[in-house]
Amino acid sequence: MIESRSGLASCHPPLSARPPLRLSERLRRDTPLSIIRAPHGFGKSALVAEWVRSADATGSTSVLVPPPPVGVGPEGFWRLTAERLAAAGALAEAPGDDAAAYPAIRDELTRSGRPVGLALSRLDRVCDPVLEEQVVELVDLCDRLRVVVTVVGRSAFGDPFALDPTHDLLCGDDLLLQRDELGEFFAIDGALVDPDELDLVHRLTGGMWSLVEVARAVSSRLPASADRRSLLEARLAEAVSDHVRTTILAAPDVVAHREFLVATATAHTVSIETACFLDVGADADRHLAALEAAGVADRRDNASGPQWQVPAAVRRELRAMQSEDGMDPAARSTRLALHLRERTDHAAAVRCAVEAENWPLTVELVEEHWVGLVGAELDLLRHVLLTLPESVFDANPGFREARDLVASLDGYRGPDGAVVPDPEDLRLLVSADDVGKAVGIVSHQALMLRLAGRYESAADLTRQICLVVREIMEARPDDLSDLLPFLRMQWGLTYQLAGDLSESTATLRLAYLSGSARHLDYIARNAAGNSALNWALTGESERVSEWLDLERAHPPADEAIEPLIRIGGLTASALTALDRLDIASAEAALAQLDELPVIAELWPFVVYARCRHAVTTGDPFRALATLDVFADKRKRVEGEFVRSLLTAAEIESHLAAGNGSRAYLLAERTNCDTPWSVVAVARTHLITGNHQSAINTCRRYDWLGTPYTRSHLEALVIETAAQHGLGRVDRANQLWRRACELADRTGIRAAFAGVSRELVVALGDVAAAGRSETVAGYLAAEVAEQYPATLHRPELTDRERAVLGGLADGLSAPAIAHALFVSLSTVKSQRTSLYRKLGAHSRREALAVAREFGLLPSKDDRNGGRLEREACW
Known part of the structure; x- marks a missing residue:
């Protein structure tokens, strides 16, 4: 039993392993309400129990409320919660039978002001939307209350867009253990697990908490013998299969849907349409809703509508059950792959083709859609290349080169794992039998670094490659002459993203000349457009015009790659037009960049151009929204040049929007x-x-x-x-x-x-x-000024100042509303506006920024100023 500081015992057993640090730290943020939504077996209870422990350590009274009985109403749930709070000392006593439980909890926690951490398990079991409203109200009323809620499915807190910006949502994918986190999980037994074994465990369990526990138990019983890995693979596969069949699929609320689960296991994600195609569409919505509520299927919403997914290990077992039921899994996968191709879901089609081991179809799909796969599904492409049999490579030499490239990246784990070869290894290229292939493979390594956002590392490797290529060209020029225009084009792009515009411009010029001489129009056109972009970034409009003329001299490339090739020239046109304040021309160029290809490496420059256009036309909030859309890509970037460019755009967008505090804080850093x-x-x-x-x-x-x-x-x-x-x-x-x-x-x-x-x-x-x-x-x-003449501090309305004063006085939102004789929704609206102007995400941040800009009265003036604030309403 787990005991909190108050001596309250929880319903959960002691943990054999603790959740990864990234999840624990996320819950320890100063977040009023955190919601953990995931299927069964994903470690929700373990994560909550760890949060309770950490809350105890900080002096907060932490209370873990167990899952309520199925079908209990809000009153019954709050009575259970009140009993736990009273036992922990957070309430003086549990309310009597004649008093409603929720108001008693709300009123006492609001009055006491003591720090309380409240973990509410499985709120989805309470079949009443009123409970969700009460939890949100409780968090709003009690400033020192932190609540963590666990749910299965979407019956509670089902709309993520309805959450307050200060609340947090963790989904199933967030809870899956990453490969590098498995080592810490296994270390609790004092065992140092071989990295290959960790790869095996991650593949067979998918990082699902309950299955990793199974794997740890299996691993701990194996001897340290020469055949340990093969034993681990066999026994773990058997143990995972047994756990899935006897624990997950044998659950009473799952058994009735077995036929549907087995039939739809052909698809990685199941929609109503997919279920219909797989001949189990009757009552598909009922099956999926029930499986979601049972904690087996996880719902994911995308542009095409809701889809459901079962954990990878569960799906693998369901596919094995297809064979047991007389189905042909391979034939079903091929049939679905062809259907998905018709629906232009190419990544899903490739997955099905690989699972069917239909190699001709796999090769056909990859060849048709490799550009999109590289940009959006790089891990899938890597998996395909490492799965294809040798006979496929014999028939398709280009696939062998791509496979060798992936295999050569020692320690590669997705694009962020790309490595820089040793300089001594590069020297061996000079004497390689097939120089073109050898240089091509190493150049692809630079490309992988670039795709991972490691622009400076890619540029360093490219400089080393250039030295080696120069030596090869002196001794064996014919061996590389055909490849050189393409290499130079790639080198120029690498230098460009790394911020070495001088080297990029010189290299792109050579790429243009060699591409033109060999009538490689797509290379010449690409080099000319990117050269124009370099000059546009520096502000030399005449040189931009020269290179854009050269770009237009070459016909557009094939429709598959022209959207990539034209980005540099269009961005250059937009930037130069903005310099001249030719808004119409800038908008015409940017309109052609509205939908970027998934592999658009020049996205930082497009974002920069969009931000400049938004600021120039007096719409800085659109610039900030653009930066938000690319926030994930910005986090991945390890190049100082691109970071600096986009940070500068963000600072100037905040200045134009009147967010002086946010701009100042960014500028300071x-x-x-x-x-x-x-x-x-x-x-x-x-x-x-x-x-x-x-x-x-x-x-x-x-x-x-x-x-x-x-x-x-x-x-x-x-x-x-x-x-x-x-x-x-x-x-x-x-x-x-x-x-x-x-x-x-x-x-x-x-x-x-x-x-x-x-x-x-x-x-x-x-x-x-x-x-x-x-x-x-x-x-x-007659273009409007882009920035305010002065912006000494954020401009707040009288109402926002009143709310700020209430926050500084330590008042809750309802207390502020009561003091100012306005509704709670009005205060919340003004608080949201206030946070936006201050660039803050919490009360603490808002007060810190406000003090920095002198927006708060002194402590001596605070009480006297309260009546003045009331008069503002």
Whole structure:
């Protein structure tokens, strides 16, 4: 039995292993309500029990409420909860029979203000939506209460979009143990498990908690013999099969759906449509709902509608049962693969073809859709290449090269595991029998690093490859001449994403020349478009135009790869049009990039262009939404150049949106080592009134040593405004003249929209440099100013200030509503708006940011200010 600090015993046995740290830390966040939704056997109870332990250690009163009886109502559930709270000392006493349990819990926890951690198990067993509303209300009312809820299926807390932004949801996929976490799981027995055994365990269990426990028990009983791995595989497969059949599929609420489960096991995910195709569509919705409620099937919603999935180990056993029932699993998988191909679900079709061991169909599908598979299903593609038999590679040499590439990545575990070869190994390429193949494989390793977002590592490897290729070309030029244009194109892209634009531009020029000479239009067109993008990033519009003309001189590529090839040129066109404030042309280019291919490696530059367009057109919140869409990709990036570019875009988007606090906090954490970061941080200082810091920041970059024309021009305009703000008119005029000269040479108008129009007019009147055509063009364009002239702190409405004051007083949302004579929903709405303006996600963050910007009254003034806040309503 598990005992909390209060001595309360839970219904769960002691844990033999603890959940992984990533899950424990996620629950330990300062989150008012966390919901854990997953099927049975995923470790929900273990995770909650660990959270209860950690809450005890922090001095909080932690209470674990066991699953209620099936069908109990809200009142019965709250009585059970009240008994547990009273036993733990969180309530003075349980309410009597004549008193409703929930109001008693709510009122006492609201009054006491003591920290309480409350774990509510299996709320889906309570068949009443009122309970969900009461849990949310309880969390809102009790600021020091933290609640963790476990559910199976969607009958409780079923709509993730209805959750408050401060609440958290963990799903089944979140709870699956990752391969690297299995070592810690097995270490509780003091055993050091071989990495190959961990791979085997992960494959047979899928990381499902209950099956990993089975695997640990099997492993602990095996001797350390030479045949240990083969024994482990055989005995673990038998143990997993036995557990699935006797524990999961034999459950009373699952047995009635056995026929449906076996028939639909052909599909990885089951929809109503798939069930109909597999001839078990009658009552499919009833079967799926029942299996979800029974904790066997997990529902996933996507654009095509709801789908259900059973754990991988369960599905594997169900497919074995197909054979036992006289079905032909391979024939069924082939039939479904052909159906899925017709429905353009290519990844699912490939999975079915591989399971059917229908290798001709597998090869056909991969050849037709490899571009999409590389971008969206790289792990699936790797699995296919490592599964195909040798006879397939004999008939398809290109597949063998791809397989050898994957196999050569020692320790490869998805794209993030790509490794850099040893330099000494690269030297062996010079003497390789098949130089082209050897160089191609190593170059593909650089590609894998690039796909993983490791741009700088990819660039380092590419530089080593270039040195070796140069040596090969001197000794054996004919061996690489056909491959060289393609290699140079890839090298140029790698340097571009790593931020080495000079090396990228030089390499892309060679790729263009060699591609043109060999009539490889797709390479020449790609190299020209990406060269234009390099010049657009620096702000040299004439060079952009030259390269775009060269791009247009070559016909579009095949429709399968043209969407990839054109990204560089279209992004360059958009950026250059934005420089000129030609909004219509920029929008025409960006419209063609609305739907990016799944493998679009130039996505950072497209995002940057979209953000610039949104800010230029006065819609900075669209820029922030764009950054949010690509948040996962940004997290994966390990290249400082791309990080800096997008962080700068985020800072300037927040400034344009009036979110001075968020922009300031980002700027404080940003290294001023790229032209974009220098401009963004300097602009933040200028707009928030710190003119001298803006001047100092503008001078932190070597603008002449590494010229970036647009950023240099923006820095000149920002420093001019800062000098003018400090009353240094002569210095401001000198800088203004330099800015006008640079603008007239390049035609960049957009830089002047970064400061107030009044300042541009004033400087134009007093500067002794004559009339600037570019400045005149900017003033005639009537484009709105992109940023507020000043943004010393977030601009709050009177109502938001009143809510902020209540939060600072430690009041709950209902208490604030009561004090201000408004509804609770009104306070919640104003609180959400307040958090957004402050860039905060919790009360603690909001108060910290507000204090930093002087938005809170002093403690002495707080009580006196409360009546004033009430008058605001």
